[in-house]
Amino acid sequence: MSSTLFTNARIIDPEAATDRIGSLLIRDGVIAEVSYDGTPDATGATVIDCNGKCLAPGIVDIGVKVCEPGERHKESFRSAGNAAVAGGVTTMVIRPDTEPAIDSPETLEFVHRRAVADSKAKVLPMAALTKGRLGREMAEIGFLQDAGAVAFTDCDAVIENNKVFSRCLTYANALGALVMGHVQDPVLSNGAAATSGPLASKLGLPAVSPVAERIQLERDMALVEATGARYHIDQISCAAALPALRRAKDAGLRVTAGASIHHLTLNELDIEGYPTFSKVKPPLRNETDRIAIVEALASGLIDIISSMHTPQDEESKRQPFEAAASGAVGLETLLPAALQLMHAEMIDLPVLWQKLSTNPAKLLGLPVGRMAPGAPADLVLFDPDKPYKLDRSKLLSKSKNTPFDGRLMQGSVIASFVDGKQTFGMKN
Amino acid sequence: MAFSARHLLGIEQLSRPDIETILDLADKYVDFNRKSHKHSDALSGLTQVNMFFENSTRTQASFEIAGKRLGADVMSMAMQASSISKGETLIDTALTLNAMNPDLLVVRHPHSGAVDLLAQKVKCAVLNAGDGRHEHPTQALLDALTIRRAKGRLHRLNVAICGDIAHSRVARSNIFLLGKLENRIRLVGPKTLMPAGIDQFGVEVYDDMAEGLKDVDVVMMLRLQRERMDGGFIPSEREYYHRWGLNAEKLANAKPDAIVMHPGPMNRGVEIDGDIADDINRSVIQEQVEMGVAVRMAAMDLLMQARAAERQSAGMMV
Numbered sequence: 001m002s003s004t005l006f007t008n009a010r011i012i013d014p015e016a017a018t019d020r021i022g023s024l025l026i027r028d029g030v031i032a033e034v035s036y037d038g039t040p041d042a043t044g045a046t047v048i049d050c051n052g053k054c055l056a057p058g059i060v061d062i063g064v065k066v067c068e069p070g071e072r073h074k075e076s077f078r079s080a081g082n083a084a085v086a087g088g089v090t091t092m093v094i095r096p097d098t099e100p101a102i103d104s105p106e107t108l109e110f111v112h113r114r115a116v117a118d119s120k121a122k123v124l125p126m127a128a129l130t131k132g133r134l135g136r137e138m139a140e141i142g143f144l145q146d147a148g149a150v151a152f153t154d155c156d157a158v159i160e161n162n163k164v165f166s167r168c169l170t171y172a173n174a175l176g177a178l179v180m181g182h183v184q185d186p187v188l189s190n191g192a193a194a195t196s197g198p199l200a201s202k203l204g205l206p207a208v209s210p211v212a213e214r215i216q217l218e219r220d221m222a223l224v225e226a227t228g229a230r231y232h233i234d235q236i237s238c239a240a241a242l243p244a245l246r247r248a249k250d251a252g253l254r255v256t257a258g259a260s261i262h263h264l265t266l267n268e269l270d271i272e273g274y275p276t277f278s279k280v281k282p283p284l285r286n287e288t289d290r291i292a293i294v295e296a297l298a299s300g301l302i303d304i305i306s307s308m309h310t311p312q313d314e315e316s317k318r319q320p321f322e323a324a325a326s327g328a329v330g331l332e333t334l335l336p337a338a339l340q341l342m343h344a345e346m347i348d349l350p351v352l353w354q355k356l357s358t359n360p361a362k363l364l365g366l367p368v369g370r371m372a373p374g375a376p377a378d379l380v381l382f383d384p385d386k387p388y389k390l391d392r393s394k395l396l397s398k399s400k401n402t403p404f405d406g407r408l409m410q411g412s413v414i415a416s417f418v419d420g421k422q423t424f425g426m427k428n
Numbered sequence: 429m430a431f432s433a434r435h436l437l438g439i440e441q442l443s444r445p446d447i448e449t450i451l452d453l454a455d456k457y458v459d460f461n462r463k464s465h466k467h468s469d470a471l472s473g474l475t476q477v478n479m480f481f482e483n484s485t486r487t488q489a490s491f492e493i494a495g496k497r498l499g500a501d502v503m504s505m506a507m508q509a510s511s512i513s514k515g516e517t518l519i520d521t522a523l524t525l526n527a528m529n530p531d532l533l534v535v536r537h538p539h540s541g542a543v544d545l546l547a548q549k550v551k552c553a554v555l556n557a558g559d560g561r562h563e564h565p566t567q568a569l570l571d572a573l574t575i576r577r578a579k580g581r582l583h584r585l586n587v588a589i590c591g592d593i594a595h596s597r598v599a600r601s602n603i604f605l606l607g608k609l610e611n612r613i614r615l616v617g618p619k620t621l622m623p624a625g626i627d628q629f630g631v632e633v634y635d636d637m638a639e640g641l642k643d644v645d646v647v648m649m650l651r652l653q654r655e656r657m658d659g660g661f662i663p664s665e666r667e668y669y670h671r672w673g674l675n676a677e678k679l680a681n682a683k684p685d686a687i688v689m690h691p692g693p694m695n696r697g698v699e700i701d702g703d704i705a706d707d708i709n710r711s712v713i714q715e716q717v718e719m720g721v722a723v724r725m726a727a728m729d730l731l732m733q734a735r736a737a738e739r740q741s742a743g744m745m746v
Contacts, residue, residue: 198625202440204540204561204597207624274541318519320539322560 003027005042009050013371014353026377029420058090058378060360064309070099075311081119083396085416085424087332088380091122097155103128103139105147120423126151135159153180169229180232188212210238221248230254237263239292258304265337276317276324278403305355307334311399329397339411377420384411431730435547435554438563439604454726471500474531478504481537494724526550553731568601570719583610590616591650616640620661641681648689675701
């Protein structure tokens with residue numbers, strides 16, 4: 001029986017909403033005991049003195065893009081897995097917007113095989129909701145579910161045809177499958193590189209109003225209500241969408257909402273000077289929207305924080321802003337960026353970890369995201385205060401497209417554990 | 429006043445003295461250009477490359493004439509016909525040209541910010557000849573010179589910029605320039621052609637032409653950019669002309685000595701009545717073209733002087 005004892009750890013327990021010094025014992029890959037008074041009996045265990053640093057459940061990141069199949073030069077399961085554990089992400093829930101899309105059990109099986117062979121972090125695949133993510137024919141939701149798909153989404157390809165979309169929701173609901181959607185009106189958003197407003201007007205960039213998010217959210221909520229489906233919104237990014245989300249939740253719809261770390265920590269001013277690493281989808285919003293989203297997160301209206309990790313190679317980003325590809329890598333910057341919200345005293349660590357770990361785990365019915373005996377020992381040990389300057393060339397992702405390059409960050413991962421096995425960090 | 433900019437990418441980055449320095453020198457080049465012998469050696473031995481990634485006749489011709497009159501070796505490349513169609517990226521094209529050691533690149537590109545990006549990648553001076561809907565600095569400078577010569581001053585004037593503001597880099601550069609020189613700016617046009625949040629640029633926004641033109645000193649008409657209209661900004665050109673096209677009746681609201689400007693090319697009968705455009709007592713449209721050559725000569729001359737001064741001071745450091 002292999003066991004490890006963490007002593008003198010600042011244990012972040014998101015379920016109990018506590019943050020205090022204690023010890024944690026893991027045995028055979030599972031949390032055996034958490035103790036705040038005295039040290040558990042752990043004869044023969046490897047002891048790790050945490051020196052008062054934070055020990056929390058590993059992050060469950062919904063919406064990671066690993067570029068297999070199709071664009072392995074941008075990110076592979078090996079590089080994504082290494083980046084994940086370096087960033088405290090122990091479970092990646094991956095997107096199907098690959099080339100080709102993950103829309104058949106055969107492709108899903110390929111992905112599963114590659115993930116098991118190469119990734120240090122756990123990988124759970126999502127599958128496309130329609131074939132080829134084209135919004136025309138339903139994917140084989142039943143077969144895909146049997147093959148291990150944990151949710152169904154066409155990612156940023158919004159299904160415009162209401163008939164197709166409502167049938168997808170109905171069919172998925174009958175199977176108990178979770179559907180994830182992107183709430184941006186596709187016609188209004190088409191070609192947009194920025195959020196409309198004075199800054200986009202000054203920069204002369206094609207822009208989209210936040211009303212595009214509200215419109216799509218209202219439509220989706222109407223169909224979720226009509227079908228009773230279980231629905232997760234990938235990213236809420238602006239204040240204009242919040243009232244509709246509030247109404248949906250108050251009406252008891254089975255709806256959860258996420259926010260991307262970039263919309264929580266950056267605003268549209270980060271596109272001044274046309275830095276293409278700050279081009280994301282939906283585009284960065286203004287500061288009023290950012291604050292509204294952070295507050296909605298703290299109040300519980302928004303349930304989950306994701307990195308929306310989207311690797312892009314140098315060539316796709318070395319373009320004029322309008323022509324450049326969208327998306328930013330985030331596996332390694334999710335944790336330090338999220339800690340900015342804690343340092344700004346907008347949210348405390350246990351609540352932050354509900355959003356990063358417990359809530360996404362619950363949404364997908366996973367046993368992780370908990371600091372309780374019996375839970376898998378997926379853990380991250382981190383220093384919440386350590387300052388450093390982010391250097392993108394040091395990222396483990398194959399793609400280095402981070403908007404945080406050159407910025408001062410605070411907080412870094414010391415070690416990560418997956419099923420009790422150390423996957424990143426200090427040598428014992 | 430020393431002009432020290434390395435590139436001319438936009439009006440936003442220029443100070444008021446920078447603008448006045450360019451206009452003062454341009455004034456001298458206006459006289460120079462009216463002589464029968466018009467050749468200077470100011471840019472002798474220097475290589476100017478015009479890279480136009482978007483169709484242009486007048487601006488490209490203006491830059492070419494300006495460079496040749498200053499004695500530069502000028503090459504104009506029609507970029508749409510060249511390597512771009514073979515899939516080469518903007519940056520690779522820029523780096524290739526950079527390796528040929530030009531001294532000045534004059535660049536027009538359909539994407540906002542593309543000229544800034546290119547300027548980061550090359551050693552020589554870059555002059556923005558229009559990027560997307562962002563800036564067109566030499567157009568604003570030539571407009572300023574035209575106004576200054578017609579009105580005797582370039583401050584405390586009421587200027588109405590009319591029409592398709594949303595798609596216009598000319599409007600943005602003019603708003604920056606006229607604002608820096610403390611003029612009162614009105615934007616007049618349909619709400620669908622006003623950029624979002626434009627009221628925060630220190631301008632007054634009008635939907636009605638009669639109201640917007642009331643007592644202005646300068647009426648600046650913009651071209652309706654039909655090629656950028658991808659979905660119903662206006663119901664029809666005839667309704668547009670009826671409500672926002674400049675004719676004698678609408679112009680009567682402006683001051684009696686108000687001048688009429690247009691950056692060209694004009695859509696006669698869409699944004700401007702042909703008779704107004706040709707009225708030599710009101711229209712300064714041909715003067716604008718003439719000022720264009722002088723302003724471009726001044727801008728290129730000053731950029732090259734700044735580079736020479738930079739090289740000299742670097743030499744003295746050693």
